[in-house]
Amino acid sequence: MPLVHMGDMLRHAYEDGYAVAAFDVVSLDFISGIIAAAEERQAPVIISLAESHFEYFKFELLMSAVVTAARETSVPVAIHLDHGQSVESAIAGINSGCTGVMVDTSDLSLVENIRNTKAVVTMAHGCGIPVEGELGYVPGVEGEDAERHPGEVIYTTAAEAKAYVDETGVDFLAVSVGTVHGRMDGEPRIDFDRLSEINQAVGIPLVIHGGTGLSDDQYRQLINNGVTKINYYTALSDAAGRCIGENARVEGRAGYTAMVKGVAEAIRKEAARCIGIWGSAGKSGQLLSRCRPWKPVAHVIVYNTEGLVAEGVDEMMAVGRQVLSAIPGVTEVFTGHAVQEDAEYRHCWVVRFTDRKVIDSYRDHPDHQQFADQRFRPYAGGRISIDYEESL
Ligand code: 13P
Numbered sequence: 001m002p003l004v005h006m007g008d009m010l011r012h013a014y015e016d017g018y019a020v021a022a023f024d025v026v027s028l029d030f031i032s033g034i035i036a037a038a039e040e041r042q043a044p045v046i047i048s049l050a051e052s053h054f055e056y057f058k059f060e061l062l063m064s065a066v067v068t069a070a071r072e073t074s075v076p077v078a079i080h081l082d083h084g085q086s087v088e089s090a091i092a093g094i095n096s097g098c099t100g101v102m103v104d105t106s107d108l109s110l111v112e113n114i115r116n117t118k119a120v121v122t123m124a125h126g127c128g129i130p131v132e133g134e135l136g137y138v139p140g141v142e143g144e145d146a147e148r149h150p151g152e153v154i155y156t157t158a159a160e161a162k163a164y165v166d167e168t169g170v171d172f173l174a175v176s177v178g179t180v181h182g183r184m185d186g187e188p189r190i191d192f193d194r195l196s197e198i199n200q201a202v203g204i205p206l207v208i209h210g211g212t213g214l215s216d217d218q219y220r221q222l223i224n225n226g227v228t229k230i231n232y233y234t235a236l237s238d239a240a241g242r243c244i245g246e247n248a249r250v251e252g253r254a255g256y257t258a259m260v261k262g263v264a265e266a267i268r269k270e271a272a273r274c275i276g277i278w279g280s281a282g283k284s285g286q287l288l289s290r291c292r293p294w295k296p297v298a299h300v301i302v303y304n305t306e307g308l309v310a311e312g313v314d315e316m317m318a319v320g321r322q323v324l325s326a327i328p329g330v331t332e333v334f335t336g337h338a339v340q341e342d343a344e345y346r347h348c349w350v351v352r353f354t355d356r357k358v359i360d361s362y363r364d365h366p367d368h369q370q371f372a373d374q375r376f377r378p379y380a381g382g383r384i385s386i387d388y389e390e391s392l
Contacts, residue, residue: 003070004291006078006100007130007171009044010205012290013228018279019219022046022207023271024082024142024233025062026053029240029260031069033267038075041272041281045075046100046229050082050142051089063096075284076291080132082231090120091328094127094354099294102132102174110135110160117168125169127329128355132229135164136176138209142233144182153178158197165202172205172229173198179210182234187214192221199226207231216277223279230278239266295390296331297353299362302345303383313337313347316375324351327365329358345383359387 013020023034025047038045047066049059063079070077081093081101090101103120105113117133124131136156156175165173175198178190188210199206205228212234214222219230243266247259275281305313317335325333334350353362362368 002073002076002288003067003099003294004044004076004078004288005130005294006046006080008291009046009076009078009287010130010172010228012283012287013044013280014205014226016283017223018283019208019223019228019230020044020046020078020280021271021274021278022048022080022082022229022231023236024048024050024053024231025066026056026237027062028065029264030236030267031062031065033236033264034271035069035073035075035077036264036268037271037275038077038284039073040268041275042284043075043275043280044077044283044287045275045280046078046080048080048082048231049093049098050233051084052142059092060096063098067097076287084120086116087119087123090124090131091326094124094129094328095325095331097331097354098129099354100130100132102134104134104174106134106137106174106176110164114164114167117164117170121169123328126357126361127353128357129329130171131169132172132174132207133164133168133170134174134176134207134209135161138174138176138179138181140181140184140210142181143237144234153180155191155194156198158194158201161198162201165204170204172207173202174207174209174231177208179208179214181210182212183238184213187218190214190218190222192225195222195225195227205229211274219277230274232274235274236267236270239270242266293392295356295392297356297359297390298388299349299351299353299359299385300388301349301383301385303348304346304381305379306381308379312379316379317347319375320349320371323367323371327362327367329354329361353387356387356389 025031066079078100079098081098083104084090084101093101101124103117105116121131137154177195178188206226207229208227209231211230211232240263243262244259251258321333331354332352336348338346
């Protein structure tokens with residue numbers, strides 16, 4: 001299963017001098033096109049879902065497809081929540097299967113940005129998940145004309161970056177050095193001296209947002225100065241849009257499938273082009289041997305109850321499913337009754353964790369303790385409890 005630790009992935013890129021593509025997806029065609037490009041180029045890839053796009057699809061639904069695609073492919077993949085704005089967003093991302101999360105509260109004051117970022121880092125690290133923070137401001141909106149969203153670039157400074165990284169413990173830092181999100185006329189002017197200073201000050205993998213529209217030379221200079229993850233969406237979206245426009249012109253009256261024909265292929269082409277420029281092509285094999293594979297854990301309890309009628313057991317299970325599935329790092333709560341009449345244990349919980357670190361953070365979480373103390377343990381009879389790590 002080539003879902004790998006994103007921290008290992010970006011550390012390798014940082015030390016080896018290349019950048020991993022982080023492509024935002026909004027549909028199945030995006031997922032298929034991006035995975036096809038990564039396989040063709042034998043490159044690691046990050047599939048991102050941006051919170052600003054959640055009005056276009058149901059997050060949990062698209063995540064299921066992303067997780068399936070990531071588990072089926074042969075190249076190393078990480079799944080990332082892009083531009084998450086709160087601890088709640090980060091928990092929703094992790095519990096849906098993200099293996100990395102971004103917290104973007106860069107529009108707040110430095111003090112508040114540090115406070116919010118720290119809260120996300122504490123929660124996510126308790127789940128074994130790395131965090132990307134952002135300092136400075138990259139204006140614009142992914143997929144739209146940059147001049148329609150003309151906010152000022154707020155540049156990241158090396159001194160603030162050092163303080164932010166030290167205080168928050170983020171694993172990767174998104175910096176603002178002159179790029180903008182979205183479509184722009186001409187190339188942006190990038191402050192490479194500033195980027196070099198930031199890189200020397202923080203010494204952790206750096207991230208560029210607003211990856212569309214730079215020259216090949218600009219990409220190379222970014223990578224030479226510590227950039228290991230390039231976020232990219234607008235050019236993929238435009239390639240898809242051109243394909244649909246052409247289908248409409250040629251087909252005239254056409255339905256949905258005729259309109260979107262070729263979209264995945266258009267996305268594959270553009271994604272493969274980027275991977276070629278950013279140096280990650282051919283890194284798949286080496287990276288797979290260096291990265292820890294992602295291994296979820298199943299926390300299994302088989303048990304009997306005492307002093308509860310059947311409806312009481314079902315009610316306790318329903319409350320448990322609701323309460324426990326909201327705890328950070330819990331990706332699924334399954335409750336069941338034994339099929340065999342003579343089974344030694346009549347009921348079970350199978351609580352799936354994103355990572356073995358969640359065994360401790362879940363056990364100590366106040367919502368788990370309250371549920372266990374008030375709803376489960378008073379009625380639990382004989383039981384066996386074991387944690388299983390996924391075998392690959
Ligand atoms: P572009 O849309 O400019 O490629 O930027 C994407 C991005 O930064 C996503 O976070």
